[in-house]
Amino acid sequence: MNKVKIALLGLGNVGKGVWEIFKNNTEEIIRRSGCEIEITKILVNDINKDRGIEVPNEILTDNIEEILNDNSIQIIVELMGGVDPAADYILRAIKSKKHVVTANKQLIAIQGKELLDLARKEGVLFYYEGSVAGGIPILKGIEESLTANKIEEIVGIINGTTNYILTKMSLEGMDFETALKEAQEKGYAEADPTSDIESYDAVYKLAILTSLSFGINVNVNDIYREGISKISSHDIQNAKEFGYTIKLLAIAKERGNSLELRVHPTMIPLNHPLSNVNDSFNAILIKGNAVGDLMFYGRGAGSLPTGSAVASDIISILRNDMTLRSISLVENADLQKTILPREEFTSRYYLRLTVKDVSGVLGQISTILGKNDVSISSFIQKGEKDANNIVRIVFITHDTLEGNIMKSIEDLKKLEVVDEIKNLIRVEKFI
Amino acid sequence: MNKVKIALLGLGNVGKGVWEIFKNNTEEIIRRSGCEIEITKILVNDINKDRGIEVPNEILTDNIEEILNDNSIQIIVELMGGVDPAADYILRAIKSKKHVVTANKQLIAIQGKELLDLARKEGVLFYYEGSVAGGIPILKGIEESLTANKIEEIVGIINGTTNYILTKMSLEGMDFETALKEAQEKGYAEADPTSDIESYDAVYKLAILTSLSFGINVNVNDIYREGISKISSHDIQNAKEFGYTIKLLAIAKERGNSLELRVHPTMIPLNHPLSNVNDSFNAILIKGNAVGDLMFYGRGAGSLPTGSAVASDIISILRNDMTLRSISLVENADLQKTILPREEFTSRYYLRLTVKDVSGVLGQISTILGKNDVSISSFIQKGEKDANNIVRIVFITHDTLEGNIMKSIEDLKKLEVVDEIKNLIRVEKFI
Incomplete structure (x- = not known):
């Protein structure tokens, strides 16, 4: 032999x-x-x-x-x-x-x-x-078995550390710091967790997946990146009330001859297969124009x-x-595609903010959103006003350009009735 | 070129x-x-x-x-x-x-x-x-990417027709006949649905998966086979009450130098990833001794x-x-492995039966089960007795040999207080 x-x-x-x-x-x-x-x-x-x-x-x-x-x-x-x-x-x-x-x-x-x-x-x-x-044999899967497809979209949970933390926050009500500490104790997070928590790790992996799937050589700096450290228990709880869970998703979508590449915490519907990918498990959903939706699920790390x-x-x-x-x-890696700038991303958006409890506040907010072509799909006022007369509100918008949301936030910050913009989280629809 | x-x-x-x-x-x-x-x-x-x-x-x-x-x-x-x-x-x-x-x-x-x-x-x-x-690129997945693993188990939903029917029964409360008719109207089931409904189709696929994974040449007649036509709305409803859903599973498990090969309707926990595989989708879970649990999900049929x-x-x-x-x-295909006879399968079992509403009936049933080394994990009496003094009861057993269940059923049939054994469904634990 x-x-x-x-x-x-x-x-x-x-x-x-x-x-x-x-x-x-x-x-x-x-x-x-x-x-x-x-x-x-x-x-x-x-x-x-x-x-x-x-x-x-x-x-x-x-x-x-x-x-x-x-x-x-x-x-x-x-x-x-x-x-x-x-x-x-x-x-x-x-x-x-x-x-x-x-x-x-x-x-x-x-x-x-x-x-x-x-x-x-x-x-x-x-x-x-x-x-x-x-x-998970995702690279050979793309490389050997999806060769007859034009790949249209990749959406993945590809960082086990952040998925472990978000699972603990969602299912056991832990706050971010406690969940991170537990992840470190169990060996799921490193002593310096920056690469995982701030999504650098997921960005590297998305760059590789994108190169293989879309035939281009991606510069990692062209991938929009957000970490999970800003996610609070409030967001987790609000997501649940809207019927969502929060996952760190790596997303690559073909849009004409351009690509939308982004890694960020995302709200996804509770009945979507990715929403049940818990703990340190990974899963990658690929949409091909022949094969349709395909998902690979398994252990994304470990010896x-x-x-x-x-x-x-x-x-x-x-x-x-x-x-x-x-x-x-x-x-x-010879194909040429434009990487879309952040302003041209399309998504729905969850916006959490605190405002003064005065009459007409919702009208002022709606006017600003409307001016920027953003329309509201759901709205919740959370609890009663506090001692400073401040109330917490959350919205989810319809599909809109991220540039419009960015402008809306700038405009909202200038409103006298707006106390603070607390968080902005993208909401994935999976049509 | x-x-x-x-x-x-x-x-x-x-x-x-x-x-x-x-x-x-x-x-x-x-x-x-x-x-x-x-x-x-x-x-x-x-x-x-x-x-x-x-x-x-x-x-x-x-x-x-x-x-x-x-x-x-x-x-x-x-x-x-x-x-x-x-x-x-x-x-x-x-x-x-x-x-x-x-x-x-x-x-x-x-x-x-x-x-x-x-x-x-x-x-x-x-x-x-x-x-x-x-x-779903499951064959190349096994053949190209799991080569360093000893594969221990395969559990799959690999027939879209039956999964469509069971989904309609579970999520929309349809009965079997109505769901089958709808599947035929939508092109998911053929005019003669025997091959799908009676699991011949899934048996062929399991034989192929087993050959590739375990290195043997399987005779399709050695695979235990049950169809879904005996599943009633009662079973679907009872499964829900116990925290399960019913799926047609194809199962291959290594047990020492033997294999357990079976295709049958199975109750699986509602929080298991396979339980969310609905409509005509397929999914295959593979357990390798290095890779751990891996799942492939996607369209199992279609042009x-x-x-x-x-x-x-x-x-x-x-x-x-x-x-x-x-x-x-x-x-x-040169390796030799014994295919276990049905009597040696290990599983938990759901048993639905009707009995006379007389005192001591449960004692008589328990005695028979105990004599055959079967112990009960959960028990429900369904509704009140009917006009003929008959009540419906369901059990789920602990893990036991199928041979013991088969003997228990033979013995139960002889009991004067037992009216009818309505159905027997295996319950998969996924440890």
Whole structure:
């Protein structure tokens, strides 16, 4: 039987998962790949660190040259994360004619086109299923199975940390800070949670999904981004009363020859399949012009689920007999599409504000909204006025341009009767 | 650019979908396949029939020889359904070194191994994504992306007709006959609905899923099968009261070196993701030992969704540069596993019966159940006794062997106080 040597760069959470999978599922992997796979080297920072996992010490190395210069190693599996030095190591691996598997979303989102172009030029395979939505096979799904479709829309819950926090807030009434703390204690959120909470992580993943689905090379800075830290228990409760739940959605929609790309907390109807995607689960809804609505649901992170995607990528390389058949981000990335500016987004909007309890206040607000072509679909006054004569109100608008909402908010802030604009949340209709 | 000629066998619902997709998504298909694909021949029964679709009359033929003997045709797309004459045409196509795509579940379930073995021997590719769950890319998902997993369980809603009927019964209170009639009027059920209603269709699909996932060649007769025609509005209502909904599930579970294979109506908890899969939608939940729970959701039938799977298979063949890389049903089909007999299934059970309203009746029933190692989890008496002194009762048991339930029912039937055993429905727990 064909014997193949591979090396892992990194032995953190996902690296350990890959190691475990190759150890526990040896029989399945041999049967499906037709090869005996041996992990011969693992790059780590500290060879002597106790990792709570049985890996023979002699395969650990802190010297990348030992791996890059070893001609018997045919596949490099990059699991370090971050752009530097991962990009350099991968570039050098490709030039040494080694095939590459990575789960590095940031690297692929930022430098994917360059790396894939090089891989193609050098005739090596390059897979990165683990970079988006952990164990959910969404990239191969798009790349292998939706090829006959014009993809029209992607809507996904693709960050497990924020979904865990929003689930705790929605189902257990926790406030944001408490839910974040619990997520950190359970290992779902990092000590510095910025990348998840402020949606940078989801933006990287949406950039990758968009490149594959719409055939363009997306600059991550062109994706509109909002985090979840402004969501309060008030918003969660109000959403419920309107029949919605709040999820952090990553959205890519084709609009003519343009794309609407945005990541933000969103109200979605309680009877929509995405509304039941709870805890750290991920789900991605794709609309194709032939297949219709398709949803993929599963574990979007974690040692074994992401390890499953990485290990399957390794097997894909072996089943292709190492012949060239890379994921076509490269081919696709030549199409040109305009990324719509925020002002041209279309959505419904939930607006929560506090106003003075004086007669005519609603009339003044309606006049301003009307002037900006915004019409109200639902309205609730929340509770009684407080000691300062202030009442809380919430609206949901009909579909409108985000530019109109932005102008309305500017105008509302100038009204003497308006105390404070508390929050603005988009409401997805799913027609 | 590489030009490729293909032929369709059949121009029914799915054939029309494939035709439309190639017409409407030409640009995407050229970009992703790298080829210009021309449908040069279509086999039909009646060349002059009006199909409500613009197909040039000169490419229609009622003579299979025109296609099989045309060496310029490189791919055959079989969309006729049924085993005869589809099997013969495909066998001959493979021997003529033509690649094959089919959406024929019955053929693949019954003769898949033989056809795939031949394809491998002759060095042609053979894809059949459209044969299970329409547009949902479940076969490639298992085959390409879950390869590093030991698959432990598959639970699916894979028949749209029965799901439509059960949805109407559950959400709109229709009785079975009315819901079936509506499904027929809307084109979701055929004039003779036996294959769907009695679960033959779902059994074929489960056989294919099982072969791919567990590496065995399943005989469809080894799959336990029950239809939905015995489900009454009483059962639907009782399920709701217990916190369940009723779905037709196809289930394959690994138990040691054995498999539990069954298709039957099942009560599932209302908060489970499968319970929200309504109307003609399909969904398949797969549990892998690395990836955990994964769910695929989408349109399980229909002209364009199934056409999407078929057209993507054609593109897969072209992207593989026509090199040999067939789906590995063949390789996998050599493993040996025991298929468990019905008596050894494990489940919870809902039992609906009518009994005489005399004192001690519950004691007599409990004694019989206890003697057979069956214990009761929930119990409801439904309404008051009728004019004949008969009351309706329902139980749900704890986990037990189906053999014990079967013995209990035999014993209960002999009790003088038991009027009639009305229905037995399995209850899935999803631990």
